[in-house]
Amino acid sequence: MTADKSERLSADNSGSVKSGPEKQSPNRNVPEKLADADQAVATAFEGEIREFVRRDVAFLRRQRGEVEAAPDPAADNLNALIRRVAGASMDEIDRVILDLQGVRAMLRSEGERVSRELSGYASLSHASMTAMKVIGDSLKQWVDAPGNRGRRSAS
Numbered sequence: 001m002t003a004d005k006s007e008r009l010s011a012d013n014s015g016s017v018k019s020g021p022e023k024q025s026p027n028r029n030v031p032e033k034l035a036d037a038d039q040a041v042a043t044a045f046e047g048e049i050r051e052f053v054r055r056d057v058a059f060l061r062r063q064r065g066e067v068e069a070a071p072d073p074a075a076d077n078l079n080a081l082i083r084r085v086a087g088a089s090m091d092e093i094d095r096v097i098l099d100l101q102g103v104r105a106m107l108r109s110e111g112e113r114v115s116r117e118l119s120g121y122a123s124l125s126h127a128s129m130t131a132m133k134v135i136g137d138s139l140k141q142w143v144d145a146p147g148n149r150g151r152r153s154a155s
Contacts, residue, residue, distance in 0.1 A: 035108065042104075046097055053093075057086060 061083075 046101075050094070050097075053090065057090075
């Protein structure tokens with residue numbers, strides 16, 4: 001996992017540094033690739049956790065089977081019950097993981113939507129500031145014009 005972090009950091013530092021609306025533009029390939037890489041890393045990590053839990057449970061079952069050489073009906077019933085409860089718990093954990101993945105995907109899409117809206121707002125704000133500056137300059141030129149000097153002093 002440390003290699004993934006260093007790759008992401010080098011990918012972040014290799015691009016040009018942008019601020020403002022350019023940083024939030026919808027035509028950004030590098031952040032999308034990083035999001036895909038993050039998704040792949042998270043999925044691989046979750047798979048490793050599941051595999052670890054399954055191996056651990058299988059190992060404990062084998063150990064119990066080797067220790068318990070003499071069959072006991074009560075112990076067998078208890079073992080079957082524990083297997084059912086553990087299986088149900090594992091299924092529930094898998095369902096929770098899937099739900100969390102859905103929430104993560106929804107949050108990512110909402111984050112991208114908010115980013116696009118902020119980019120649009122920044123663009124609109126810049127355009128309005130530019131328009132206000134042009135209007136202000138035009139008014140200043142009109143007021144400072146030689147024919148309009150008398151009108152300004154009368155008011």
